[in-house]
Amino acid sequence: MSTPSPLYDEKLQQIKVILLETFAGEDIRIIRIDLDKRGYSHNSTEVAIGILPRSPGDRKKLIDSMEKIEEINFPYTVDLIDLSRVSESLRAQLLEDGELWKDWT
Secondary structure (H helix, E strand, O other): OOOOOOHHHHHHHHHHHHHHOOOOOOOOOEEEEOOOOOOOOOOOOEEEEEEOOOOOOOHHHHHHHHHOOOOOOOOOEEEEHHHHOOOHHHHHHHHHOOEEEEOOO
């Protein structure tokens, strides 16, 4: 198992800050989905982040977040996943396995 580079960690932290600023004050959960536990190899070039609002969210904020994330030139594919649109069983697994970045307010 390889260790992520300092650049990877720095860019991932920038993504986290973007999302926390975008959804500050929102009643929303944000998690980084652990792709290793989902069956992806550790060398995956994808980062998945789940967004779970308590009530229907503002889709424009998701789009704005993705635009800001693209601007930081993160060398991996970043997927923002609206967890309110996946099955309850999958959502429960992702929430259990993921790294919590923001919990309900």
